[in-house]
Amino acid sequence: MIKYERDPKLIRKTSIAAIRDTLNLNSPDSPEQQLLIHMILAYGDEAIASDTLISESAIKSGLCALKKNANILCDSKMVAEGLKQSDLKKEPICLTDKPSVISQAKSKKLTRAMVAVENWKRFAEGSIVLIGNEATALLRLMELIETGDIDKPALIIGMPQGYFGATEAKQYLWENHQQFDIPCITIQGTTGGSTLTAAAMNNLIQLDKGIFL
Numbered sequence: 001m002i003k004y005e006r007d008p009k010l011i012r013k014t015s016i017a018a019i020r021d022t023l024n025l026n027s028p029d030s031p032e033q034q035l036l037i038h039m040i041l042a043y044g045d046e047a048i049a050s051d052t053l054i055s056e057s058a059i060k061s062g063l064c065a066l067k068k069n070a071n072i073l074c075d076s077k078m079v080a081e082g083l084k085q086s087d088l089k090k091e092p093i094c095l096t097d098k099p100s101v102i103s104q105a106k107s108k109k110l111t112r113a114m115v116a117v118e119n120w121k122r123f124a125e126g127s128i129v130l131i132g133n134e135a136t137a138l139l140r141l142m143e144l145i146e147t148g149d150i151d152k153p154a155l156i157i158g159m160p161q162g163y164f165g166a167t168e169a170k171q172y173l174w175e176n177h178q179q180f181d182i183p184c185i186t187i188q189g190t191t192g193g194s195t196l197t198a199a200a201m202n203n204l205i206q207l208d209k210g211i212f213l
Contacts, residue, residue, distance in 0.1 A: 015041060016213050022046045029213070031059045035185070035203045037213050042199035051188040053174050058155060058183040062128055062204045065154035071127040072201070073120050073153070075113050075137040075160075079130050082198025087205045092130075095119050113137035117144065125151035128204075131158045132197030135165035142172055145180050156184040157200050161192035 005011050019025075019040050025033050032054050040046050072092040074080040080092040095101050095116040105112040113134035120127075120141075131138045138158045144150035158173045160166045170186045177184045185200055206212070 012041075019046060023049055031207060034207065034213055035059065035200060038203035038206075039196055039199045041213075042195050048187060048191060048196070051191060053184075053186050053188065055174075055177055055183045055185070058185050059204065059207070061183040062155040062157075063208050065126060065128050066204060066208045068126065070154055071123045073123060073127050073129045075116065075131040076133040076194060078194035079132040079197050082194055082202075084202050084205055087209060093120075093123055111136045114140040117141050117150075121150050124153055127153040128201070129153045129156045129158070130197050130201055131156070131160055132192060132194040133160055135160040135162065135169040138169040138173060139165065142169075142176065142180075145182070146176075152180065152182055154183070156182055156186075157197055158184060158186045159192035159197045159200070161190060163190055166190055166192060 005014070016037060019037050023036070023046060025037070029037065035054065036049050036052060039048060039052065069089050071090065072083070072088065074092050074094040076096060077094055080094045083092055085091065096112045101112055101115045101119060105115045108115065111134060114136045117137050117140045129141065131141070138160055141150070141156070145152060156173060156177070158170055160169055167189055170188065170192070173184055173186055187196065
């Protein structure tokens with residue numbers, strides 16, 4: 001018989017201790033450190049710590065938005081399905097599969113994610129935006145914010161992945177978030193995805209409930 005640990009609580013505790021040791025973190029963790037640990041647990045690679053960017057008031061803004069029962073806007077079903085929805089007061093909003101969005105995307109020759117963002121306008125004010133798949137969604141959101149055609153969210157967690165536009169979209173978010181007065185959490189380079197984006201949001205949900213790793 002193969003000998004291995006079966007206790008999920010002990011596995012998690014040991015994993016967290018290993019991450020803290022690797023990153024030279026000392027308890028008690030800051031909220032930012034909690035966020036990093038949660039993301040690394042989900043992703044399985046501590047190297048993302050050096051690439052993760054958290055603006056000064058990002059976690060505070062996210063927690064305030066949760067207390068106000070803010071809308072949570074997702075660029076894909078994968079992001080929405082990665083959230084601990086049982087701990088949310090509102091169901092996350094994802095519009096990419098709506099027939100009207102699909103139809104508009106075809107007629108405009110745009111990605112569905114871009115059209116979905118355009119349809120976020122009545123939900124956007126004070127929301128938490130989660131973009132983990134589509135760089136075009138993040139770029140379109142920034143365009144609409146820049147032109148004043150959409151209300152400002154309370155927080156953008158922008159972590160699209162890939163080799164076409166993702167690096168540039170996240171760089172644009174980070175370089176302009178202060179100008180737009182919108183806190184953000186992002187990650188440099190091609191790394192990202194729905195798992196990391198949902199993990200960051202799930203950590204905020206835990207912090208809001210007073211649960212610490």
